[in-house]
Amino acid sequence: MKPALQCNVLIVSADTAYAAAMEAGLNHCAREQKNPYALRFVTQHAADTALEQAGTDPCLQSVFIDAASIDDAQDLGRALFALRAELDLFLVVDHVSDVDAVFHEVVDRGDENYNQLYRLVQSAIARRARTPFADTLRDYVYGAKDAWHTPGHSGGDSLRESPWVADFHQMMGEHIFNTDLSVSVQVLDSLLEPHSVIQEAQDLAAETFGADHSFFVTNGTSTANKVIMQSQLGSGGKVILDQACHKSVHHAVIMCGADPVYLRASVNETFGFYGPVPKADIIATLDANPDASLLVLTSCTYDGLYYDLTPIISHAHSLGVKVLIDEAWYAHGRFHPALRPTAVECGADYVTQSTHKMLSAFSQASMIHVCDPDFDEHRFREDLNMHTSTSPQYAMIASLDVARKQVSLEGFAQLQRCLDIAARLRQGINRTGVFRVLELEDILPEALAGDGIRLDPCKLSIDTRQSSLSAPELQLKLFENYGIQVEKVTHNTVSVLVTLGSTESKVHRLVYALEQLARKYHGQKKASQPRRNRPLPGLCDFACLPRDAYFGPVQDLPLVGEEHGANLQLVDAICADQVVPYPPGIPVLVPGQRITRAVLDYLLELYHGQSGIELHGLIEQGGLAHLRIVAGSASDN
Ligand SMILES: Cc1ncc(COP(=O)(O)O)c(C=O)c1O
Structure with missing residues (x-):
C-alpha cells in the first residue's frame, strides 16, 4: 500500500499564547480549505526540540521561527538548513532587519491573516512539487497529438501492429x-x-x-x-x-x-x-x-x-x-x-x-x-x-x-530509509560469520588516515576472504542460484549499492542467500586463491602533450620481446594510447607518457598472468599484443 501523503509544518515559538493561536489558526485553514499536501501544523517551544524534530521527522517540510521569542532565531534557521537544506524556512519578525539567505520568506508577526500564511506554505511546497518538464510531457502525450516528425516510430505506430516487432512494443510499454x-x-x-x-x-x-x-x-x-x-x-x-x-x-x-x-x-x-x-x-x-x-x-x-x-x-x-x-x-x-x-x-x-x-x-x-x-x-x-x-x-x-x-520533498525520508537498510544489511551480512562488510578503517589506505575521509554507508563492500569462494565465484552464485545481481567485484570483495530503489525484501533475500552460502562455503580451503591486486607502478613522465601523441604519427610495437620477456624497444618510447588494466579501470599509461621498465613489466605480468584482468588499449595483431607508440620514439635495443 502506498504511504499516505503528509506534510508537517513546524511553528517554533517560546511565546505559548502566540504559538497556540497560530497553530490553531493554520490548522483551521487546513481543515476548511483545500489541503492537497495534507498540511498539519505543530509547535515546538525551543530551538533544541525544533532541531530534534527536524532531525527525525520525515514529513517535515516547512518551519516558522518566531524571532521575537526565540533567542538567536537566525542561528536556528542556519542550523536547520545545515540539517535539512530542502526545508522551507520562514522567519517571523516584528521589525525588519537583515535576514539570512537560508530563509525562504519573512513574515510579519502582527499579521493574523492565517489564510495568507496557509497559502504561503502551500505555494512554497507546490513550487518544489512542480515538475515543469515532466508535467508538460504528460499533458502532451495525454493530448494524443498526431506526429508528422521524428522519431520515425511515431509514438510507437511503426511497431504496434507488426507481426515481427509488436512484441517489443508490448514489452516496453506504450509510453x-x-x-x-x-x-x-x-x-x-x-x-x-x-x-x-x-x-x-x-x-x-x-x-x-x-x-x-x-x-x-x-x-x-x-x-x-x-x-x-x-x-x-x-x-x-x-x-x-x-x-x-x-x-x-x-x-x-x-x-x-x-x-x-x-x-x-x-x-x-x-x-x-x-x-x-x-x-x-x-x-x-x-x-x-x-x-x-x-x-x-x-x-x-x-x-x-x-x-x-x-x-x-x-x-x-x-x-x-x-x-x-x-x-x-x-x-x-x-x-x-x-x-x-x-x-x-x-x-x-x-x-x-x-x-x-x-x-x-x-x-x-x-x-x-x-x-x-x-x-x-x-x-x-x-x-x-x-x-x-x-x-x-x-x-x-x-x-x-x-x-x-x-x-x-522526500529525500530526507528516503535516505533515512536507505541508511537504515544499509545498517540492517551490514548487520545481517556480518551475522553470517563468514562474510563481513568492510569498515572505513579496512578500506582507507594508511596514507589517508588523518585526512578526514568518510565512507558513504550506502556503498557496502563485502569481504569474502573467510569463504572458500572467491569474490567472482560468489558473484556468480548469487546471480545463478538466487537471482541477485551485485554492483561489482574485486578479487576478494563484492560490492552492493543501497539506493532509493532498495527495499526490505531485497535485504532479506541477500542476507538469506549469504547465510546459505556461508554455511556451505565456510572454512573450505581453495587450492589456488587468486592473487591479490598489485600496487600500480609509478607515474611516468610526459614527453609531449597527450593530444599530440594521440593524434600524431604512430607505430605499433609488440609488448612481448625475446623469450616472453618485455620488448625492450618500448622502454622510453612515448605511448600514444591510454592503457588501462580493467578492473580497476585506472590508466597506467596515457598518451604522451614515456614508458618505463616498471610499467612494461607490470603490463607483461598482467598479460601473462591468470588474473582475469583485461588490458584495454593494447592492439591484437597476429595473435600478439601490440602497443601504439609515437612514431620514431622506440629505442634501438
Ligand atoms: C567516478 C565516475 N565518474 C563518471 C562516471 C561516468 O558516469 P556516467 O555513467 O553517468 O556516464 C563514472 C561511471 O561509472 C564514474 O565512476
Whole structure:
C-alpha cells in the first residue's frame, strides 16, 4: 500500500499564547480549505526540540521561527538548513532587519491573516512539487497529438501492429514510445537552448542542489566531465587530476590538448581499491603548479570514500585554481545530514552527478551544477551543445525533473530509509560469520588516515576472504542460484549499492542467500586463491602533450620481446594510447607518457598472468599484443 501523503509544518515559538493561536489558526485553514499536501501544523517551544524534530521527522517540510521569542532565531534557521537544506524556512519578525539567505520568506508577526500564511506554505511546497518538464510531457502525450516528425516510430505506430516487432512494443510499454518526441514539439522546450519548461526544471534543480546554475545532461557524467573540462581548459591549459579519475576525464585531456599533472591514487592492496589521493599530495601539487587552471577529483569514489573537500577547495581557490568534483556516485549527498556536506556545499566551482546512479533517474541522466563566480554561461552553453545530441531522450529529461522533485520533498525520508537498510544489511551480512562488510578503517589506505575521509554507508563492500569462494565465484552464485545481481567485484570483495530503489525484501533475500552460502562455503580451503591486486607502478613522465601523441604519427610495437620477456624497444618510447588494466579501470599509461621498465613489466605480468584482468588499449595483431607508440620514439635495443 502506498504511504499516505503528509506534510508537517513546524511553528517554533517560546511565546505559548502566540504559538497556540497560530497553530490553531493554520490548522483551521487546513481543515476548511483545500489541503492537497495534507498540511498539519505543530509547535515546538525551543530551538533544541525544533532541531530534534527536524532531525527525525520525515514529513517535515516547512518551519516558522518566531524571532521575537526565540533567542538567536537566525542561528536556528542556519542550523536547520545545515540539517535539512530542502526545508522551507520562514522567519517571523516584528521589525525588519537583515535576514539570512537560508530563509525562504519573512513574515510579519502582527499579521493574523492565517489564510495568507496557509497559502504561503502551500505555494512554497507546490513550487518544489512542480515538475515543469515532466508535467508538460504528460499533458502532451495525454493530448494524443498526431506526429508528422521524428522519431520515425511515431509514438510507437511503426511497431504496434507488426507481426515481427509488436512484441517489443508490448514489452516496453506504450509510453516509452509516445514520450519519445523531438525538438519539433515546441511546447517541450529545447535542451540545447532552453527558455521555458526545461529551463524551469533546471532552475528548480539548482535550488534543490544548492547551485547557482544546474544543467541537465543526457549522455551521463562521462559527457558532463568532458563539457566542463572543455569549457575550463579550452584548447590547452594545465590540469591537476587524480590518476584514478574516470576515463572520461582522461579522454577530455586528449580532446582539449591539456597539459596534465597527475596525482597518484592511493591503493588498498589487500582489497584492490584505488583512491582517493592523500590531502598533502594534493596541496603540494597545487603549490607546485599554481599556473594550473583546474583541479579534478572524484568524491565519493566507486567504493564510497569521500574527501573533506573544504580545505582542499579553499587552497585551490587561494591559488586561483578552479575545482571540478566528479560526484557521479554522490547525487544523494545533500539530502541527509549524515552524508553532507556535498561538493557544492564545500565550494566546488563545478560538480557533475550521475543522477541515475543513486537517485530515480533513467540511465545516462546526469546533472552539472555550477557555482563558479566567474561562470561564462554563453561559452559554457556552446561547450555543452558541442557534446549534446540534437535529439535528446525526453523521458530522460523528465526523469531528471522527477528525481529532483523526489529528493526535494522526500529525500530526507528516503535516505533515512536507505541508511537504515544499509545498517540492517551490514548487520545481517556480518551475522553470517563468514562474510563481513568492510569498515572505513579496512578500506582507507594508511596514507589517508588523518585526512578526514568518510565512507558513504550506502556503498557496502563485502569481504569474502573467510569463504572458500572467491569474490567472482560468489558473484556468480548469487546471480545463478538466487537471482541477485551485485554492483561489482574485486578479487576478494563484492560490492552492493543501497539506493532509493532498495527495499526490505531485497535485504532479506541477500542476507538469506549469504547465510546459505556461508554455511556451505565456510572454512573450505581453495587450492589456488587468486592473487591479490598489485600496487600500480609509478607515474611516468610526459614527453609531449597527450593530444599530440594521440593524434600524431604512430607505430605499433609488440609488448612481448625475446623469450616472453618485455620488448625492450618500448622502454622510453612515448605511448600514444591510454592503457588501462580493467578492473580497476585506472590508466597506467596515457598518451604522451614515456614508458618505463616498471610499467612494461607490470603490463607483461598482467598479460601473462591468470588474473582475469583485461588490458584495454593494447592492439591484437597476429595473435600478439601490440602497443601504439609515437612514431620514431622506440629505442634501438
Ligand atoms: C567516478 C565516475 N565518474 C563518471 C562516471 C561516468 O558516469 P556516467 O555513467 O553517468 O556516464 C563514472 C561511471 O561509472 C564514474 O565512476
